[in-house]
Amino acid sequence: MLDSIPDSTAGPRDRVLAAALELFAHRGYFSTSVPDIVRASGVSTGSVYHHFGDKEGIARTLYDSVIERMEQALEAIRERHPDTASRCRSMIELLFDIAEHDPDLMSFMLHARHREFLPAITPVCSSRPFQLMRGVVAEGMRRGEVRRMDETVAAVSVFGGALRLIQMRLDGALDRPLNDFLDDTWDCAWRAIASDAA
Amino acid sequence: MLDSIPDSTAGPRDRVLAAALELFAHRGYFSTSVPDIVRASGVSTGSVYHHFGDKEGIARTLYDSVIERMEQALEAIRERHPDTASRCRSMIELLFDIAEHDPDLMSFMLHARHREFLPAITPVCSSRPFQLMRGVVAEGMRRGEVRRMDETVAAVSVFGGALRLIQMRLDGALDRPLNDFLDDTWDCAWRAIASDAA
DNA sequence: TTGACTGGAACGAACGTTCGTTCTAATATT
């Protein structure tokens, strides 16, 4: 799984990132002030600006690190599994795991793309993790494991349900852990795009 | 379809709502200042506060009206169609239509639920339109049109893909209109939850 | 001694909101 961002004992840079992740995830970007981050991290205003330049620099750094670790985890899954079905299923499992184990991280990642969160950030659909998921589905289509159709539609159809379920869990609308819903979710997801041959 | 919120010739209250919808949809809640709304609507600061109390009052009023009209449109579909499949398909068509015809409205509705947008608003998953969609799926399950599984999972599985596709379209990541993807989307959506009997 | 880093006071700008006034049109009074 993804390593959590370190806290307390770590250097000031990491302490700021850890505090910002939690605050951004809970209150959002604009409802979190720099003084809030300064207070929560125990790092001084001057240091924060020395390390990150400005408030957006904090968010951008955070976003980049989250996206990169996410991409690596997904890529690892792609390498480990040969067939499209187990690739997709493992990816959904990964997403569920992260959402349960590190909800702040998942919350940040799911929300960071909105205009409201980070001004002028690349939208999710163009983010590398999503492209990777899309690529897996597209490859499955070439191999005949996935039905022929628009690649984008196929990608959103496998992962769309899982992502929305995660959002519900993060919003507190699901009282049981996501794993309890994994089998049903996966069943729906794969039926949606599986080739009729199989 | 849903009526658009009136502009220019309308009363000050409606002009404020129309301006706020556009601004909130494009820039988000916190990136839109009250002076922005005042400028865009041509209504004075004092009037805005006279009618809506505070900034959040504008957003809440807007949200309530959008949710209510959305719920009515979905309920009309439920009444017009007897079976679950055509109900769900019509609902996806409706969502696609709104996204194409009134992207600001759809953008506002999809984003309004985030902590970042409206502080302390009821999350989507608890909103009445979503409950209505969920109800349709649940009824389909009782009738045997939908496979037996967790109701929530079934609901997010039918509509999750479509909603994510809409988000991509709003983000400018889809160059063709959503209708071009309707058949593929619907095919995936219904396969995901359709009873094996049929 | 030097250079990188830290600290927190201080700054201007922009925010959401308030306030006293003016305008408008309907009602009451003569």
Add this chain to the structure above:
DNA sequence: AATATTAGAACGAACGTTCGTTCCAGTCAA
């Protein structure tokens, strides 16, 4: 019919606060 009264709507200048950011004196490692 003409005037006086009034309540609500509209207005925009001004307020206090908080924001993101800067600045510079102080600290510590090399």
